[in-house]
Amino acid sequence: MSGGAAGRGLRRLTRWWRRQSLRTRLTVIAATAIGVSVFVSFQVASELLDRKLRDTAAEQLRADSRVLAANAERAGLAQVELPPYPGSGRLVRVILPDGSIRTPAGQPALPPVSGGAGRVAQGASSDLLESTDWNDGYRVYTLRAGGGAVQVADLADDSPVNEFGFGMLLIGLFCVVGGGLVGRTVARTGLAPIDRLTAAAVRVAHTRDLDADIPDEGGGEIRRLIQAINDMLAALRDSRRSQRLLAEDAAHELKTPLTSLRLNVELLIRLDRRGTLDSALPAESRTRLLHDLGAQLAELSTLAAELTDLARGDVSDESTELIDLADVVVAAATRARSRVPDIEVALDVTSVWVSGRPAALQRAVLNLVDNAGKWSPADQPIQVRLRAEGASAVLEVDDAGPGIDAADVPRVFDRFYRADSARALPGSGLGLSIVQRVVDAHGGRAAVARSARGGALLRVDLPAAAPADR
Structure with a gap:
């Protein structure tokens, strides 16, 4: 029973301690530390004083005894x-x-x-x-x-020791009270930056004003904490800005295909209600219209998938593993051929091992091949080359199209960006942006140049896996 009662008492004390504020904890710790220090000092000082008094008394007894013994030797x-x-x-x-x-x-x-x-x-x-x-x-x-x-x-x-102990007790009580006051003052002063930081964080949470940085004050851990929170606010600002831009760009890009789709569907509904569908739209026109509707739906589906992929904020949930990039390139080329049979892809790949996410890398390679397929002439194959170059895996996709204008090169990997010459071609302007994001997530670099055949040369450099990792 006594052990159980002690355990319950300890648990209650622990719960009470956890409910206290940091100020109260620091005050209690300071007062306790000073009280323990005074108690230990009192014990040590009392022992030393008692030993010193005993030694002094013993020496005096010896001296008096020697005098009396000398007299006894002389007189008997x-x-x-x-x-x-x-x-x-x-x-x-x-x-x-x-x-x-x-x-x-x-x-x-x-x-x-x-x-x-x-x-x-x-x-x-x-x-x-x-x-x-x-x-x-x-x-x-x-x-x-x-x-x-x-x-x-x-x-x-023992009265000197007792008097000393009483004096030390009074001093100890004074020190404990003073220590509590000093601890309270130190806690209030030391935690003042934390209070201001808390108030600033609450203000940001209530106003949702992510542009209001918290003033950098204090030093050491407080400064690092404030800098970390400001970095978090900056990341949140960037994330919100990216979301807003994505929403604005998506609204802009969706407007044209949705408008075209709505007009075509309204036309079909209007003619059907009038009963003039067959007379107003010959079979050839209906076929062309239905083909346009299918193409617009396919474009919307692609755009929605790419927007979903971008909005997720990460490449994917798949885990990183050690893979042979040549297998990924071959799989992507096979998918490109099945999607567009007219595309001819010439592969020149060697085995290069990398650490990455297979599905994301395959999506990036597929987007590169799809982009090249839009520009490359039907009689000219798309050349896909993969090789090891130093500590990097280098992937090049080369087409024989008209190439990329110098003015468009800096914005090739921007979301929704499409050159003037590409306005009439299918696509959403997100393919190369997804490539850039996948490459960045793998610690690589994507670049564009002019190929020897006059077209565009898109190059991706990824860190190759070390031989020991393989």
């Missing part, structure tokens, strides 16, 4: 004159060779001669310091002299 133990008892202070006694004792007149009786003191009187040893609990307790020093012994005793007095 039976005739030596014993100092009269002054009413307080030291007590003396002479032990004669026959075991009898002499004491000054009027002196209080000392404890009986101990066996050790008797052996000193008989010559077994030269001296003896002993303590007795008789009455209030005596310290008795026995010294061999003149065939017997002389004894000098004093009453053990």
Whole structure:
């Protein structure tokens, strides 16, 4: 039961401690630390003082005993004159060779001669310091002299130690109270930057104003904390800005295909309601219109998929693994051929191992091949090359199209960007942007240049896996 009660008490104390504020904890810790320090100091100082007083008293007893012994040697133990008892202070006694004792007149009786003191009187040893609990307790020093012994005793007095302890207790209480006040002040001063930081964070949470950076103040850990929060706010600003731009760009890009799709569907509905669908739209026109509707739906599906991929903020949820990039390139080329049979892809790949996400890398390679397929002439194949170059895996997609104008090169990998010459071609302007994001996520670099055939040369450099990792 006692163990269970102690456990419950400890748990309640732990819960109480956890509910307290950091200020209260620091105050309690400071007061406790000072109290423990004062207590330990008191114990050590009391022990040292008591030992010093005992040593001093013992030395005084020895000195008085030597004086009395010298007198006894000259006059004899039976005739030596014993100092009269002054009413307080030291007590003396002479032990004669026959075991009898002499004491000054009027002196209080000392404890009986101990066996050790008797052996000193008989010559077994030269001296003896002993303590007795008789009455209030005596310290008795026995010294061999003149065939017997002389004894000098004093009453053990602990009052100096007790007075010292009482003084230390008062000082300790004062220090504990002062320590609590100092701890409270230090906690208030030290936590003031935290209070201001909390107020600033609450203000940002209420106003949702991510542009209001928290003032950088203080030093050490406080400064690093403020900088970390400001970096987090900056990341949130960038994320919100990216989301807003994505939404604006998506709205802009979706407007044209949705408008065209809506007009075509409304036309079909209107003609069907009038009953003039067959007469107003010959079979050839209906076929062309339905083909346009299918193409617009396919374009919307592609755009929605790419927007979803971009809006996720990460390449994918798949894990990183060690893969042969040549297998990824071959799989992407196979998918490109199945999607557009007219595309001819010439592969020149060597085995290069990388650490990455297979599906994301295949999507990036497929987008590169699809982009090249829009521009490359039907009689000219798209050349896809993969090789190891130093510590990098280098992938190049080369087409024989008209190439990319110098003015368009800086914005090739921007989202929704389409050159003037590409306005009439299908696509959303997101393919190369996804390539850029996948490459960045893998620690690589994407670039565009003019190929030797006059078309565009898109190059991707990815870190190759170390031989030990393979």
